[in-house]
Amino acid sequence: MFKSCAQKITSFLALNKEIDSSEYDVYAYGFEVLISFIFNSIMIIATGILCNKIIHTIIFLTCYCPVRQFAGGYHAENYKRCSLTFLGMFLVTVFTDKYLVASISPIFLGIYTFISYAGIYSLSPVEHRNNPLNEGEKKKYKKMARLISSIIVIFILVALTKNSLHNYAFYAGSSLFWIFIMLVLGIIKNIRRV
Template sequence: MEIYRGAAERLVEIYDFDWKENERMKEACICSVEAMIANGLDSVIVFTFALLAGIFIEMLIFFVTFGMLRFYAGGAHAKNYVRCVLMYICVVCISIFITRRCIVAADIYTIIICLLSIIFSGIINYKYAARQKNLGKRGGSYRRCAFAIYLFISVFIFVSCLVYIFLNMVFFQKIVLIQAFALVAQSIALFLDREACTNE
């Protein structure tokens, strides 16, 4: 958006540096600052909405799970920041709605959702994670990080599910369901970006 671009340009100009001989570096700095402003503002909007809607904990769990894996694995992006925020809020709200419906339903739904999400996410991430053509040599290390994060999240979901089942702690049921939906959302975003991936 132009407002982000303008703010980034002003911030970069403040830095005392001879940009005339380094136009490419200046453009790279502007793009980096613009991304930081946009992502920061997006996060503020999302978490402000979460606080007002009383879903801050659920939003935080979803955000951390989704963000950690997406950072290394990659995935499709919305065409602009407004769509990104709206889509993210909608996905989280749908996940929370289904989670709360499952909490008052049978335990078997929780187990099925968790298992299916882990299997689906594992297949998609194994096939497409960090295989984008623009990653180059970094792809291998990004893939290892993405797979390690996926394994950590999957084990955490599995252990939390056992804690919920055997100790009947509803809070853990909420955690595993939100994380399961975050895995699914990340996997769908990655699948939608499959055309940008290599066939290696």
């Protein structure tokens, strides 16, 4: 579905001479990724609205998406699995919040965040086989993943000092946790492929 839509958009732009047809594949892939991102974001935001957690959802997405872009990690074999994996991660976060966060101490949330941050700091970027990075890109991606993660950790630490913001800290921390898990799974998947 995403691939078909991307190809239609790219063909339309190539026919109208808006893009160079020799770069058709690059544009088609770019549109495919963009359409997938938009679909997944809308799906998660809709879930957040249904769960009455819209601000929490926005915090989760704002923390998750930029770090994941630079950190890399596990990628599902198709868009359906990708969407279901992302939705599953978010639903686990929402249900954990609903049933456990009130009883979790700020110290535990701080430790949870630190472990996730340390994993991102040391493991990223984890390349995807279809998108290998040169040394310059690896350095840039590592730097960006570390920088954005550091900003999120500062937000979490500030939020943990105020009782009314613990839930927001949990969602930001969960985004780092899931990225760390995706990095570990990506490394495992890359090792199995070799």
